[in-house]
Amino acid sequence: DSGVTQTPKHLITATGQRVTLRCSPRSGDLSVYWYQQSLDQGLQFLIHYYNGEERAKGNILERFSAQQFPDLHSELNLSSLELGDSALYFCASSVSPPGQRGLYNEQFFGPGTRLTVL
Amino acid sequence: AQKVTQAQTEISVVEKEDVTLDCVYETRDTTYYLFWYKQPPSGELVFLIRRNSFDEQNEISGRYSWNFQKSTSSFNFTITASQVVDSAVYFCALSDVFFGNEKLTFGTGTRLTIIP
Numbered sequence: 001d002s003g004v005t006q007t008p009k010h011l012i013t014a015t016g017q018r019v020t021l022r023c024s025p026r027s028g029d030l031s032v033y034w035y036q037q038s039l040d041q042g043l044q045f046l047i048h049y050y051n052g053e054e055r056a057k058g059n060i061l062e063r064f065s066a067q068q069f070p071d072l073h074s075e076l077n078l079s080s081l082e083l084g085d086s087a088l089y090f091c092a093s094s095v096s097p098p099g100q101r102g103l104y105n106e107q108f109f110g111p112g113t114r115l116t117v118l
Numbered sequence: 119a120q121k122v123t124q125a126q127t128e129i130s131v132v133e134k135e136d137v138t139l140d141c142v143y144e145t146r147d148t149t150y151y152l153f154w155y156k157q158p159p160s161g162e163l164v165f166l167i168r169r170n171s172f173d174e175q176n177e178i179s180g181r182y183s184w185n186f187q188k189s190t191s192s193f194n195f196t197i198t199a200s201q202v203v204d205s206a207v208y209f210c211a212l213s214d215v216f217f218g219n220e221k222l223t224f225g226t227g228t229r230l231t232i233i234p
Binding site for chain 2: 033035042043044045048056058088090092094105106107108109111112114
């Protein structure tokens with residue numbers, strides 16, 4: 001158990017709908033990363049939040065958005081869903097202080113949310 | 119730009135055989151980290167190892183060993199005396215460290231099947 005929790009575990013919805021995925025980081029971790037694992041794209045980085053602020057964006061669609069709340073949990077919002085959005089969505093957390101090049105902080109992955117769009 | 123290549127899409131070996139999973143990476147950074155993760159059929163990502171770019175020592179952990187060679191930009195993973203429980207998808211990943219954003223760039227994964 002990594003200490004990172006994600007809800008729900010499974011989500012089935014229809015095209016055009018909107019869903020929210022939730023991630024609670026490990027206690028003390030300030031960074032949350034979101035990744036998408038799909039058959040087409042493999043495992044790819046979507047977005048990184050540190051202490052409530054967006055730090056970096058990867059291949060995240062405009063239909064997707066995220067935020068990190070004052071209690072450090074994060075939500076990934078997916079809207080106007082398409083069949084191709086069906087994937088396993090992971091979040092990961094780390095301590096990750098900014099501005100310290102060369103200092104790595106390990107990412108701990110949650111169990112993922114499996115999204116199926118019908 | 120960073121890139122991780124796992125040329126082996128699928129490998130099948132008979133139980134107790136040794137197997138090596140290849141990983142080749144590209145980065146312009148001099149400071150970076152390499153990882154291996156295991157994804158069993160249940161779907162979670164299990165961390166196996168992290169290696170930084172300044173440490174080229176090979177590492178052994180039980181039946182697992184890793185060979186890091188900067189000269190060939192490779193970070194290969196060997197399982198000796200494979201077991202059925204080793205069946206999983208294995209991902210190699212790369213992270214540079216830029217202002218606290220340690221995003222991981224993953225390879226496409228190698229699906230390893232151990233045949234009893």
